[in-house]
Amino acid sequence: MATLVTRTLESKRERIIATLLLALTIPCSAQLGVILGLLSQEPTALFVWATVMVTIFLSIGFLAGKVIPGNVSCFYMEIPPLRLPRPQAILTKTYVRLKWYFGEILPLFIFASVLIWAGKLTGLFDLVVRVLEPVMVWLGLPKEAAPTFLYGFFRRDYGAAGMFDLHSSGILAGQQLVVAAVTLTLFIPCIAQLQFMFKERGFKNTILIAIFVVLFAFSLGYILNQLLSIMEVSF
Numbered sequence: 001m002a003t004l005v006t007r008t009l010e011s012k013r014e015r016i017i018a019t020l021l022l023a024l025t026i027p028c029s030a031q032l033g034v035i036l037g038l039l040s041q042e043p044t045a046l047f048v049w050a051t052v053m054v055t056i057f058l059s060i061g062f063l064a065g066k067v068i069p070g071n072v073s074c075f076y077m078e079i080p081p082l083r084l085p086r087p088q089a090i091l092t093k094t095y096v097r098l099k100w101y102f103g104e105i106l107p108l109f110i111f112a113s114v115l116i117w118a119g120k121l122t123g124l125f126d127l128v129v130r131v132l133e134p135v136m137v138w139l140g141l142p143k144e145a146a147p148t149f150l151y152g153f154f155r156r157d158y159g160a161a162g163m164f165d166l167h168s169s170g171i172l173a174g175q176q177l178v179v180a181a182v183t184l185t186l187f188i189p190c191i192a193q194l195q196f197m198f199k200e201r202g203f204k205n206t207i208l209i210a211i212f213v214v215l216f217a218f219s220l221g222y223i224l225n226q227l228l229s230i231m232e233v234s235f
Helices: 002-008 013-023 027-037 045-068 087-122 122-138 144-152 156-168 175-186 193-200 203-231
Strands: none
Touching: 002 013, 013 045, 013 144, 013 175, 013 203, 027 045, 027 175, 045 122, 045 175, 045 203, 087 122, 087 193, 122 144, 122 203, 144 156, 144 175, 156 175, 175 203, 193 203
C-alpha cells in the first residue's frame, strides 16, 4: 500500500527515494509488532534497535537525495472540503478497497505459500538454508536463524514468527536478538512488496534497490554485532 502511495510524489527521483526507504527501513505491521514485543522486555535492546533504524532512515534518505540525480520538487496536495461522511460512500469505498485487496494482494499471499510448499517439497529450501547458514555465523547469529530470513522474503510476518520461535526456545537472545531484529528489518522486502516495486519502479530500479538492501542489511548486521561486542553492551 505504501509503495502505491508514492504515486502522489511529483518526480521520479522522489518516488525512487521513497521506495528505497520503504523497502529498507519500514517493517510491515506484523513484523513490527513481534519485534517490539520481543525487544520491549529489555529497554536497552529496544533503544538500540530504534536508534539504528531512525539513524539509517535519516542518513540513507539524505545520501540518496544527494546521489540520485534530479531537482527537488515542491509537494502540493489539495485538501478537499471536510463533510460529514455518507454511509453509502463509506460502503462503496470499502467495497472497492476489499475488491482490490482480494484481487491483487491475496493472490500474492497464496503464491508465496505455494512457493514455500514447493521449496520444502523439492528440497530447494534446504539448499538455500545451507547457503545462508555461513552468513548467519558471520553475523554472529546461530545457524538456526537461516530459515527465518528465507521465510521472511516470502512473508515478513513469517520471518518475524520464526524469530519469535527461536527466542521462545532460547536459541536467540541478548545481543543476537538485537542483531537479528535489525538485520531482518532491513532485509529484502517480502515478495508482495517486491512485486509492486517491479510494477511501480520498473525492473532495473527494483533490482538495484533489492541488491543494495540485501548487501546493506547483512553488512550493517555484521558491523552492529562487532560494535556491540567491542562495547560489551549487555542485554
